[in-house]
Amino acid sequence: MLSCKEATRLVSEGLDRRLSFWRRMRLRLHVVMCRGCARYARQTAILDRIISDRDGEDLFADASEQISQKTVRQIRSSLHQAATDTNHPDGK
């Protein structure tokens, strides 16, 4: 008989790949009987869906962390540097 601990592991693995027939059956049997694992399975599946289906928008793009102006200036200067380097590759 599968324990809840193993069942949670199988639930997660089942989200990533197809489980073998016997493991799937054992998991299903456990989930039917165990209320906690049934909720766990539902919630992780929904969580995966929330995170993966988002029409190209990044749920995790951290808007709170803004890039500093200093870094932006640095990027600009290195861009200019790179542009002039490639423009005159042999130092003309």
Next chain:
Amino acid sequence: MSTGWLVQAAVFPVPTVVRGEPETVTPSPPAVGWPSRRAYRGLVSILRPVGRMGGARYLIFAGWCVASWCGFEPQGEIVHTQKTRSVTKSEDGNRPHELKLIETWVDEHADYLFGHALTRLRDRHVAEEVHQETFLAALKSVGKFRGDSSPRTWLVGLLRRKIADHYRKRYREGEGKSIDATDLTIDAWFDENGSWIVQPKRCEMDPAELQQRADFRTVLQSCLKSLPDRLAEAFVLRVVDDWKPDEVCKVLSITPTNLWVALHRARARLRACLEANWFESDGPGEEG
């Protein structure tokens, strides 16, 4: 005589009828199997000069037919060069033009890309470095930008490649921390028989609604930040960026078994974190 003509004109207004609807009066054209006689005539007028051509000219015509059938489209070429005109110019050393383009992109997308990089690299300095490399790479390969996707999508693609390079470099020598054999946080949820000590709470979540809520995003982001590095990296690459499992394994240099373990732990912790910070505080939680 004159009155007879008048009566006839009144009863049979013949000339107007004939002039008004000549098509209905004339018999319909013989059925030749073509949509109409005009189409048939048109086709004949096109084919007649071909029939009059000599052998060589006929061969040229046949070749042209085959070429157009195979998808050789001179018009497509013209459109194509027009689209990338701004880019091909640079071959003559017209760099300032490109530089200006990249600089407007820096203004528009730098913040977004930085947030993207920071979530995945989890280190400000490293994120800044990779971020800068991305724009330099953009300057170098802007000639490959076709304009059929938005600049942001294109830049994110470049950034992802840079991030993958960074992971590879970091983990190639087994330098990074390996994934622990046991996870004490998760073990603490179960008793010695492996049953739940405290069962997960009941909660109805509506994915579409949660995706829109800014407060949910904040909680989700802070939960992701609380994950250990390796778990978060595996989870983000696999679930958020939707990479194939074997690609994730290669980039992070872990075995598939390790990947399943990492993903399981990441999901379990994220769920628990959401349960503690979202269901119970302001989410639509419900005692079950």
